[in-house]
């Protein structure tokens with residue numbers, strides 16, 4: 001087999017211990033940001049791509065793969081960056097992808113100690129392994145942002161639409177969510193321990209973008225998300241308009257919740273992503289070990305399917321589907 005190496009691997013990559021936008025000249029910068037050390041005393045470094053515009057403007061941070069197996073955000077960022085030019089940019093775009101480097105290398109959601117980083121923010125400088133890593137992400141990277149777009153996907157055994165979680169009572173976050181025109185927007189307060197919640201506590205306008213399914217690079221969702229992020233930069237006055245997109249048909253939800261099983265078996269979920277469900281409509285069934293329908297589940301109220309389980313192995317308390325209740329929060 002013959003492979004060709006188009007770009008020298010070590011070209012113009014700077015090793016840094018903290019993002020310092022002030023000292024960077026306008027232009028494109030490839031950084032490796034140290035976030036800790038591994039068991040061989042080697043630094044754990046996340047790739048951070050900075051495009052600092054020639055004109056002043058806000059700092060927009062984009063993070064992907066805080067959950068290591070949530071990959072779609074990475075090609076989304078790559079696609080966005082190919083079309084950004086420092087000469088035309090007002091402000092700075094900082095993209096860190098993947099953020100959870102140990103998890104990414106293991107194809108796993110969690111950090112190397114098995115903990116979910118996105119429940120541990122803002123982290124602790126003297127805590128356990130994942131708390132220290134979360135703290136480094138906040139202090140060395142995220143606190144320097146004015147805006148945060150945190151890219152995720154569904155978890156293992158589940159699938160998601162292209163949807164945004166944002167606190168829609170915050171006007172700046174709500175506008176940002178709407179201009180990205182995802183398939184669905186769900187009003188949701190950044191809960192304790194999430195990167196979004198910790199960033200909001202620092203006054204950073206933050207939203208979470210959920211892009212489809214884990215451990216995948218899904219072409220259409222990547223293209224749509226990348227175009228949406230570009231529209232977000234345009235909305236913030238950082239880039240000029242390039243291409244007109246079709247008018248959004250985003251469904252807004254004032255709240256959402258998961259339905260769970262109350263038993264175990266083989267789970268069959270009937271609707272598809274983005275289907276609209278009537279109240280009382282059958283949405284799933286559990287088959288017992290003899291092949292008989294064991295339990296059936298109905299939608300407790302009308303809504304739209306935001307995400308759903310695909311893993312058929314259910315125990316008591318397994319997720320069935322994520323139902324969004326339509327409506328705008330003012």
Ligand SMILES: [Zn+2]
Nearest residue numbers: 067070152153
């Ligand atoms: Zn995630």
